[in-house]
Amino acid sequence: MRKRYLLLVLAVVFGLTLLAVERYTTELVTAATQVVSLEPDYYGKQLRHRHYDALGQLQQTLQADGSSHIPAFSETRLDKPVIITQTAPQQTWRVSAESGRIQDANSQVELRNQVEIRSLAETGQTNDTLSIETSQLLYQPELATASTTKQVTIRNGNSITHATGMTLDIKRQHLDLQEHVSTRYVQ
Structure with a gap:
């Protein structure tokens, strides 16, 4: 039973980590896109x-x-x-x-x-x-x-x-x- 809880806790921590990484990279890409849009086309x-x-x-x-x-x-x-x-x-x-x-x-x-x-x-x-x-x-x-x-x-x-x-x-x-x-x- 403890192994199931441990596995569940690891899955939640892994999921939260992936969400944090996605949010961070989305902010970087959005900022880079805004800088590029100020360039002449x-x-x-x-x-x-x-x-x-x-x-x-x-x-x-x-x-x-x-x-x-x-x-x-x-x-x-x-x-x-x-x-x-x-x-x-x-x-x-x-x-x-x-x-x-x-x-x-x-x-x-x-x-x-x-x-x-x-x-x-x-x-x-x-x-x-x-x-x-x-x-x-x-x-x-x-x-x-x-x-x-x-x-x-x-x-x-x-x-x-x-x-x-x-x-x-x-x-x-x-x-x-x-x-x-x-x-x-x-x-």
């Missing part, structure tokens, strides 16, 4: 994406030195993105930054670090170009609008303007400065 180098209108005219080009998609955050991260937009009267705008990201749910491009918007004059024209600099910008490609709540510096010819927050409608070529606007003209 694909990379890209020298990205170039072109968007055309219904008539086949080039509207926008998105370029980046590199890109990586992070499924855990549902976003694509961009290295040195450049967006070039052409408007109806043949005006070209260049938006660039050190880094950017695009959420999977929409096509908005969030640009960060050394963001610059520059109007590019056509070849042969002598007009001054407009340059806008900021630290962060939200660009909406469908609307061709750029906005920020951060400090902006605008250079146009001999004038320098500082403001906090702005919205630029590239198609209409309309710039709205939000607050703390100061302009200095140097001759």
